[in-house]
Amino acid sequence: AQSVTQLGSHVSVSEGALVLLRCNYSSSVPPYLFWYVQYPNQGLQLLLKYTTGATLVKGINGFEAEFKKSETSFHLTKPSAHMSDAAEYFCAVRFTGANSKLTFGKGITLSVRP
Amino acid sequence: NAGVTQTPKFQVLKTGQSMTLQCAQDMNHEYMSWYRQDPGMGLRLIHYSVGAGITDQGEVPNGYNVSRSTTEDFPLRLLSAAPSQTSVYFCASSAYGGAEQYFGPGTRLTVT
Numbered sequence: 001a002q003s004v005t006q007l008g009s010h011v012s013v014s015e016g017a018l019v020l021l022r023c024n025y026s027s028s029v030p031p032y033l034f035w036y037v038q039y040p041n042q043g044l045q046l047l048l049k050y051t052t053g054a055t056l057v058k059g060i061n062g063f064e065a066e067f068k069k070s071e072t073s074f075h076l077t078k079p080s081a082h083m084s085d086a087a088e089y090f091c092a093v094r095f096t097g098a099n100s101k102l103t104f105g106k107g108i109t110l111s112v113r114p
Numbered sequence: 115n116a117g118v119t120q121t122p123k124f125q126v127l128k129t130g131q132s133m134t135l136q137c138a139q140d141m142n143h144e145y146m147s148w149y150r151q152d153p154g155m156g157l158r159l160i161h162y163s164v165g166a167g168i169t170d171q172g173e174v175p176n177g178y179n180v181s182r183s184t185t186e187d188f189p190l191r192l193l194s195a196a197p198s199q200t201s202v203y204f205c206a207s208s209a210y211g212g213a214e215q216y217f218g219p220g221t222r223l224t225v226t
Binding site: 009034036042043044045046049090101102103104105106107 | 118147149154155156157158159162172204206214215216217218219220
């Protein structure tokens with residue numbers, strides 16, 4: 001069965017530091033990959049997605065992620081953290097196919113220290 | 115476009131009561147889903163629909179019913195509420211199976 005793993009539940013970085021949030025998936029075929037962000041008391045908002053083509057994907061708010069098939073990974077990065085980046089981040093996987101379902105990781109809470 | 119709307123935003127139920135969480139989208143999306151979010155569990159799929167008249171179970175369907183009579187609406191019914199159903203519920207829609215999902219603002223449900 002498809003699955004997605006986000007290591008750790010909480011990451012804390014200083015303002016201006018690199019943000020790295022890890023995501024690995026299990027699959028024998030490349031899936032569609034997504035990163036969502038959830039700010040407190042809000043719904044989920046799409047940060048970026050990979051479906052086909054270029055493996056380095058740029059999203060909103062300066063985030064990007066690289067699809068690495070050999071490592072079955074889709075880690076999210078941002079060169080310089082802002083206080084406003086503090087939120088919960090979810091990696092999600094969806095296999096190709098008309099009725100495929102979205103499977104979410106358990107989420108990672110990002111804290112940004114002044 | 116209002117996107118995906120959910121009502122109510124908050125609800126408190128007593129054990130055994132029933133209620134319906136409403137979800138509507140105005141993007142003409144075929145695919146709609148209901149998730150529940152619990153601390154440390156991520157989002158878990160309850161039920162989903164690939165078009166009007168077609169629904170299927172997700173990962174945690176027990177205690178919930180859905181129907182899809184129109185493209186726009188996808189209500190979630192709790193038949194007999196239990197404390198284990200205390201959660202935040204999100205509705206989402208997408209144009210097709212592999213597309214980006216758009217989420218509603220959520221309904222926070224407490225069952226006492």
